[in-house]
Amino acid sequence: MYEKLEVKFELLRTNTIFMEYVNARLHAQWKRTRGKWSEHWKKNGGKTNPQLARSKRKSDCPIQEWNHLCDYWELEKTKKYSDKMEANRAKQVNISRGGSRSIANHTFQMINPETQMPPSPLELYHKLHFNATKQGWLNENSRIEYENIIEHKQAALDELNSKGITITTTMEHQLEKEAIKSVCGRKKTIQSAWEVGVGPVLRKKDSWMKSVAESSQRDSSENESLRNKVIALEAKQKRDKEKYERMFEFIGTKFPDFESIFPIDASDEAVSDNTI
Structure with missing residues (x-):
């Protein structure tokens, strides 16, 4: 090889x-x-x-x-x-198409290339239990459990809506996770390194994906910090310039011949701006 x-x-x-x-x-x-x-x-x-x-x-x-x-x-x-x-x-009652690949690996492969958003837990569950090119649902139990998951999720959404709570994407994904565990984990033990109803989570050999995600997150944080610093510097420069203009206007009112004594042309203003 x-x-x-x-x-x-x-x-x-x-x-x-x-x-x-x-x-x-x-x-x-x-x-x-x-x-x-x-x-x-x-x-x-x-x-x-x-x-x-x-x-x-x-x-x-x-x-x-x-x-x-x-x-x-x-x-x-x-x-x-x-x-x-x-x-x-x-x-196995609820079989999966995930194979030996972990959930983290499947999630990584399903990231939207345009938005860079990962799939929702429900989308991931559907992919691991439904085969559109062959027989559809892997078995009848998978279809029934999928419908039950949707019902549990909708009931949780209705309860939050009745309380006037605004539901974010993160909250919706969490509700889907809880619905999957509630439906698929009723008669099963939650094992270490496994997610009920879908399969193995991040493993040692998937560590490269974690490093990629951390690197991307770190770069994003550094870029955000730099943008904030630039915005702060631009705001300070604007305040200093306004302060200089107000001071110049005040001196002009007290000493009318100030401009004739200290003429300021365009080049001087440019220098002043750079100094500020």
Whole structure:
């Protein structure tokens, strides 16, 4: 993988942070590719007739990698683990399309490129449980829970509106989070590093997104501070200039010949403005 990358890009191998990111992305890509090859192996009778499945190699998989993976999939230990995982997935009531990707990663990918606004919790929930290009809702339970979430959110909005409270976007997103937890977490334990009803939250390998967000926030704060300083300096300059003009006018009323004694031309005014 390194060799293929270096055909088009320069890998900064001495940069530890950069290489950690590259390795994380390569590892994620390898997991996705291996999963597709595993699915192909199973569809061709890998569990019942492994020799036949081995002979039907996927076209985009090199022979060496294919033989290595077939050896791994044919191990008795691998078969037992695979059967156990399939049985566990079959027990899931409210399944998700999120896969191993965390909520933070999905949210990062769904940020609006124009407004730079992240999706609402309800939008994220819909994306993880609805597939418009295939069967729609992953199952009937997902559809029912989505409708219940909307009902809980609307009830909370109606209560706030009855009290005359102005609802902001931040408040609305918080109401959606509470509605999701209320509906999806009734019979489930809230586990560490998981968000009820949607999946894993920010993990160690997603730390690069956190650093990007913090850097963007820090730059925004610094720019805002600089803008405030410029505005303050401009206001001070305006006040000083008005003070100078009032003083000049006062002296002119007391000493009518003041301007004839100390003539001020345009260049002098420019100098005065710069001095102020």
